[in-house]
Amino acid sequence: MTVLTHRLTVRHAAGSYPVVVTPDDLAGLGPLTRELLGVRRIALVTDENVARFHLEAAEHALRGAGHSVEVLVLPPGEANKTPASLEHLWLSMASLGFDRGAVVCALGGGIVGDVAGLCAATWHRGVDLVQVPTTLLAQVASSVGGKTAVNLGGTKNVIGAFHPPRLVYASLATLTTLPVRELRAGLGEVVKHAVIGRPELLSQLEAEAEELVGARPQTLAPLVAACIEVKRDIVERDEREAGPRQVLNFGHTFGHAIETVTNHALLHGEAVAVGMVAACRLAEALGLSTPHVRTAIVSALRACELPHDDRAYWTQAVLNAILRDKKVRGGQVQFVIAADLGHVATTPIDLDVLHRFFVKPPASTEPESTYDAVRSDP
Ligand SMILES: NC(=O)c1ccc[n+]([C@@H]2O[C@H](COP(=O)([O-])OP(=O)(O)OC[C@H]3O[C@@H](n4cnc5c(N)ncnc54)[C@H](O)[C@@H]3O)[C@@H](O)[C@H]2O)c1
Ligand SMILES: [Zn+2]
Structure with missing residues (x-):
């Protein structure tokens, strides 16, 4: 079965950004960022798990397109979605001499996306952000829509900002290394999107979930694109969650x-x-x-x-x-x-x-x- 790349555009008050859902690996990230942003200095933020599997390919793609890249690695997990991680990113970017021309590229799940996203929102009052989601949850939910945040104490996402990315590049090939429990957890957000805007996907999931989880994740492309469409249609109407x-x-x-x-x-x-x-x-x-x-x-x-x-x-x-x-x-x-x-x-x-x-x-x-x-x- 040939799985095609899906391209969507999300509009927001200050412009728009493309969301690319591709069965391919990260190689296409380089040319796309160059086309959209020019040749830039990039803070590539990831976590230890994602770094093990996908950092080399991401660095290679970005450097190959002429960007200069500094890598910032966070410890993984919700326990690290904190102001301390955000401060670590700020301090690293300061010591590496990043200025207001910086691009922050978030390579990872929703946690990296949210923390790195908030870093991009706050660094010099806001710099360009590229989301490269590597979990199903991040691909269908967190990378699109511009919400960024860290937790404070026991409360989720209490420190945050709306900061739309310049590009979302969802490579389904990166999901091959994702633990199956995480893949299934992402299906939780797929079910949510289905209930909100694509009820017919519920029976598809009921019939095919096992196959979808077992097969190559590339086959998830139409499902991921459908969920992003549901989210896109909503966030375009209400970027700042007024209603x-x-x-x-x-x-x-x-x-x-x-x-x-x-x-x-x-x-x-x-x-x-x-x-x-x-x-x-x-x-x-x-x-x-x-x-x-x-x-x-x-x-x-x-x-x-x-x-x-x-x-x-x-x-x-x-x-x-x-x-x-x-x-x-x-x-x-x-x-x-x-x-x-x-x-x-x-x-x-x-x-x-x-x-x-x-x-x-x-x-x-x-x-x-x-x-x-x-x-x-x-
Ligand atoms: N901003 C938003 O609109 C929004 C929406 C929904 C959820 N969220 C947030 O997203 C977070 C959850 O995101 P998540 O489920 O992606 O969790 P996560 O970022 O912790 O990733 C899950 C785990 O998988 C690892 N991982 C990620 N990609 C991998 C890969 N390709 N191969 C191997 N391991 C990989 C990570 O290191 C981590 O251990 C929550 O904090 C939630 O609040 C934000
Ligand atoms: Zn969620």
């Missing part, structure tokens, strides 16, 4: 809280998987959704061998983490819920209702339970 973009947080309110409470025992995509199920259960109990939405999501998650049982997570600790993460306004918290497949929206939920659920989790086996019934629950 519509919030739907991309489907599953993330619970998901972030679960990540925090379990101390990242669950990967981001796994936590989002469980978070989507929890959000569905909540919506059903409020009479805002029906069980078939949750069933369709659970079937796809099961086929992807992702966690999908939320019942252990209706705890006070998870609620506390949600409330730390979310602004409470007028006694209400905004939640993203799927009223139906392809119909995801934010809705305010009363804090006292939420409190009650975390004392007595919603029994979604009783879909007929209504908002009022829940409110009168002791």
Whole structure:
């Protein structure tokens, strides 16, 4: 089967950038960066794991196009998505004499992308950023849309900036070295995009997930491109998350809280998987959704061998983490819920209702339970 390169354009307030989804390796990165940015001095940021597999090829591609390249390697993992890592990048760039003409190139998963992205957003008040996502999650979700961040204490992404890249270069060939658990976690975000804007992908995932995970990752190209299209269509309408973009947080309110409470025992995509199920259960109990939405999501998650049982997570600790993460306004918290497949929206939920659920989790086996019934629950 011939897998073609997909090219998309994402527009934003200050311009636009291409997103290239290619079955090929990193060789094409050099000519593309040169074409878009000219010959430049590049801070190539990666983590130790990605460096082992893909740094040489990335350096070779960039140097081959005439760029000068300095390599900055971060320790891997969410525990390192911190202000300390950001400061390390700043200090390294200062000692290497990078100025406002610097280009930051993020070679890695969502963590490298978010930290290096925030470095690019802040270095001399903002320099060019190239995203080279090497996890499925980063290719379908984090590399597109311009959000960058680090965590602070126990709270995810609390220090951040919107800083669109100049180029996203997603080489599916880099996924061949990705641990299979990470590949599956990326499918969690694929399911999310499907629920938001491409429900037909859910049945495709249900039927083909095993094959997709087992086959060469290059075969994921159409799926990755479809997810990026869903995200593109949303971020173009709402670059700064004033409204519509919030739907991309489907599953993330619970998901972030679960990540925090379990101390990242669950990967981001796994936590989002469980978070989507929890959000569905909540919506059903409020009479805002029906069980078939949750069933369709659970079937796809099961086929992807992702966690999908939320019942252990209706705890006070998870609620506390949600409330730390979310602004409470007028006694209400905004939640993203799927009223139906392809119909995801934010809705305010009363804090006292939420409190009650975390004392007595919603029994979604009783879909007929209504908002009022829940409110009168002791
Ligand atoms: N900015 C956004 O819009 C956005 C959206 C979704 C998620 N995120 C963030 O993304 C992060 C999660 O990203 P992730 O799942 O990519 O995690 P990650 O960056 O930690 O990568 C997962 C693991 O795989 C390793 N790895 C990466 N690419 C590899 C490869 N090709 N071969 C072998 N190993 C490889 C990494 O070193 C790491 O150990 C979270 O912090 C989340 O908050 C951001
Ligand atoms: Zn996410």
